[in-house]
Amino acid sequence: MNHAFILTLSCPDRMGIVHAVSGFLLEHGGNIEEAAQYNDNDTGLFFMRVQFACDKLSHEELKARLLAFAEPFQMSWKLHSTESAxxxxxxxxxxxxxxxxxxxxxxxxxxxxxxxxxxxxxxxxxxxxxxxxxxxxxxxxxxxxxxxxxxxxxxxxxxxxxxxxxxxxxxxxxxxxxxxxxxxxxxxxxxxxxxxxxxxxxxxxxxxxxxxxxxxxxxxxxxxxxxxxxxxxxxxxxxxxxxxxxxxxxxxxxxxxxxxxxxxxxxxxxxxxxxxxxxxxx
Structure with missing residues (x-):
């Protein structure tokens, strides 16, 4: 059974962030169910929320992979499981x-x-x-x-x-x-x-x-x-x-x-x- 997750993130805005996040999830077996993003022109920050399903990796395994992925983007992020209220x-x-x-x-x-x-x-x-x-x-x-x-x-x-x-x-x-x-x-x-x-x-x-x-x-x-x-x-x-x-x-x-x-x-x-x-x- 697929596990559902929500990834939220913010980082300095630059080209290719949405592509990179989508590619990361695809590579790790994530199927995107909902996604939204926002560029704040006043602060130069980029914000994103992605809800996805994944049965390939656990919550902790995904977090470990995200650490390395997020570093080049100077990304602040949180990964949440939706399995419990x-x-x-x-x-x-x-x-x-x-x-x-x-x-x-x-x-x-x-x-x-x-x-x-x-x-x-x-x-x-x-x-x-x-x-x-x-x-x-x-x-x-x-x-x-x-x-x-x-x-x-x-x-x-x-x-x-x-x-x-x-x-x-x-x-x-x-x-x-x-x-x-x-x-x-x-x-x-x-x-x-x-x-x-x-x-x-x-x-x-x-x-x-x-x-x-x-x-x-x-x-x-x-x-x-x-x-x-x-x-x-x-x-x-x-x-x-x-x-x-x-x-x-x-x-x-x-x-x-x-x-x-x-x-x-x-x-x-x-x-x-x-x-x-x-x-x-x-």
Missing amino acids: MRTVILVSRDGHCLNDLMFRAKSGLLPVDVRAIISNHRDFYQLAASYNVPFHHIPVTADTKAQAEAKQLEIIESEGAELVVLARYMQVLSNDMCKKLAGRAINIHHSMLPSFKGAKPYYQAHDRGVKVIGATAHYVTADLDEGPIIEQDVTRVDHKDTVENLTARGKDTESRVLARAVKWHSEHRVLLNGHKTVIFK
Whole structure:
């Protein structure tokens, strides 16, 4: 039976990269099923994602061959097997709409993620976790206990082998150290169209400014609050009659949709980092 793999790569742009990658896969028994590439003229970088089947070599054997292939191209690359869903840990506080949406999609087979644990600084969603047979970890956080709490969170994340950490309306600012340890594998949902209305109460800011659309942004977590590379955004139209409460209620659907799309694309290895931006092969 053929094994399915996804190869993602970036390198300085030059002629012949697509030909070389295709030739490498052909030589090693790979049958390309999906491929996409992008040339960034501003940075001179080339990005590519290839999904292929191969029954000739194992995952480790392919990685060993790729090491030698990639070196002349100064290529950064990752090879992923698609045989198992991405191990994921979700962090949440007291707004559960995104958590509930993600769990339903994962259980229904709409997201290729394996939710290994839910971590919260409140107890509100232990029953929801139990209904999906997912371990629930209550870890309170205060200014005095933040370091110890993050150490416990990281211990759970690492023990579960999580490739993805989702902040599904987790209303705590992660420390710089935590952000560095989760770099490139932690996605946050922010309830505004970043870079507008950063911080804890964007719907209040949006109402105060009388905006005509409200939105949500899914982005990678960095040490700079609400500044990480953006993965997905969407909007909902509003008008002068909407109260803050209306904006908040209407925005929840947008937040859930945006976060689900970002998690799906990340778990399918469709998101490549390009400095402080992203390249997404949908």
